[in-house]
Amino acid sequence: MRITFLGGAETVTGSKFLVETGQSRILIDCGLFQGYKWLRERNWQQLALDVHELDAVILTHAHLDHSGYIPVLYKQGFRGQVFTHHATKSLCQILLADSGHLQEEDAKYYSKHKLGKHAHPEPLYDRRTAENSMELFQSIDFDELVEIKDLRFYLQPAGHILGAASIILEAENKKIGFSGDVGRYSDVLMASPRPLPALDHLLMESTYGNRQHSNVDSLGQLADVVNNVARNGGVLLIPAFAVGRAQALQHILASLMAADVIPKIPIYLDSPMAIKVSDIFCEFKSQHRLNTEQCHRMCDVVTYTQSVEESKALAGQKYPHIIIAGSGMATGGRILHHFKRLLGNNKTTVLFTGYQAGGTRGAQLLEGANVVKIHGEWIPVRAKIDSISGLSGHGDYLELCQWLKNSDLTGSTQIHLVHGDAEALDGFRLYLQENTPFAVNVAVYGSVLQV
Numbered sequence: 001m002r003i004t005f006l007g008g009a010e011t012v013t014g015s016k017f018l019v020e021t022g023q024s025r026i027l028i029d030c031g032l033f034q035g036y037k038w039l040r041e042r043n044w045q046q047l048a049l050d051v052h053e054l055d056a057v058i059l060t061h062a063h064l065d066h067s068g069y070i071p072v073l074y075k076q077g078f079r080g081q082v083f084t085h086h087a088t089k090s091l092c093q094i095l096l097a098d099s100g101h102l103q104e105e106d107a108k109y110y111s112k113h114k115l116g117k118h119a120h121p122e123p124l125y126d127r128r129t130a131e132n133s134m135e136l137f138q139s140i141d142f143d144e145l146v147e148i149k150d151l152r153f154y155l156q157p158a159g160h161i162l163g164a165a166s167i168i169l170e171a172e173n174k175k176i177g178f179s180g181d182v183g184r185y186s187d188v189l190m191a192s193p194r195p196l197p198a199l200d201h202l203l204m205e206s207t208y209g210n211r212q213h214s215n216v217d218s219l220g221q222l223a224d225v226v227n228n229v230a231r232n233g234g235v236l237l238i239p240a241f242a243v244g245r246a247q248a249l250q251h252i253l254a255s256l257m258a259a260d261v262i263p264k265i266p267i268y269l270d271s272p273m274a275i276k277v278s279d280i281f282c283e284f285k286s287q288h289r290l291n292t293e294q295c296h297r298m299c300d301v302v303t304y305t306q307s308v309e310e311s312k313a314l315a316g317q318k319y320p321h322i323i324i325a326g327s328g329m330a331t332g333g334r335i336l337h338h339f340k341r342l343l344g345n346n347k348t349t350v351l352f353t354g355y356q357a358g359g360t361r362g363a364q365l366l367e368g369a370n371v372v373k374i375h376g377e378w379i380p381v382r383a384k385i386d387s388i389s390g391l392s393g394h395g396d397y398l399e400l401c402q403w404l405k406n407s408d409l410t411g412s413t414q415i416h417l418v419h420g421d422a423e424a425l426d427g428f429r430l431y432l433q434e435n436t437p438f439a440v441n442v443a444v445y446g447s448v449l450q451v
């Protein structure tokens, strides 16, 4: 068996691992490269793979850095099956269509403003192609054994987001594990990741390979922020990712209100995508920690604003209130309209709840910027800018290590580190070499592993 690292190696995005046996050829994950321009350019390069010779794709989870390249394969003529968990299929239906839509918008913007000078005035794929590619999806349960020619595999829960799985694959008398993104032992929504069985090889994610989540009480922090906003009579703006983070915030705010820790001020979820994801979340009750009552409470406590008109009407709402809107790093989405309206008001508080990549408006605001540019306009910042940590969907290096120790892996298991930036990969390699019996190396982009 050969495994080729076509993406998600030496970086956190573009996850793609090609597995070739004597009879079959399958792709594990099919993600978009994201972030820096030199990485995004890889989405436009010819993949070292003839899609017509590909038997199937297996997806670990719905995040675009693992699924967002499926429509490109479809566009190139791939018509095999895409196997994944039922919840991942439901989430992909929303995320892939949105990804196609955003790429159409970007292409339009570049054609209009750069007059064709941009390298790619065409979208990588459009919304219709993304929607059509869903016909390839074949959703399955956790632990359902699937055979493809001479190999077989099953999914097991990884706790990262709804439907997130590790893949356990067997062929030619070898057993290989693909961790996918691994969740946490104390996530507010998702159950803990299931330990792995004995394996010959493991491709292991390393996003937080050199970092530890802080032990601060994030619920207490959030309660303090809400109480301050309620006292001052302003608006609390929370930029949030549509999958996972928005639902965690809904649940935490609902619980704090039910326990009378914070006052019952209006909460608006101003993100059509997050609204759909929240519905899916409540549909897949067995996949997370919340019971029916908690799901109802989480949805009841929030007012959904679907249309642009409803979103605009929030400007007329009484203070204090809370608005949760995308995008999580304030790089786009409806949060920007609220920023334009409210950043100049010293009664506004902006609360970031996740990692803010360098160069984004989120990072600029956290660094104390006095003005930020939004839609070509400079907006003064008088709002209070705050952040809480602890809501991450990724295990830190200690949790990842705990997961490995809980597993049935032995000293003969070889671990290949993927899905991390250079420092995280190297830090995690050193830590594992010193603290575990496993043989560990960092997978190189484009390299081939003979199993």
Ligand SMILES: [Zn+2]
Pocket: 061, 063, 160, 181
């Ligand atoms: Zn992920």
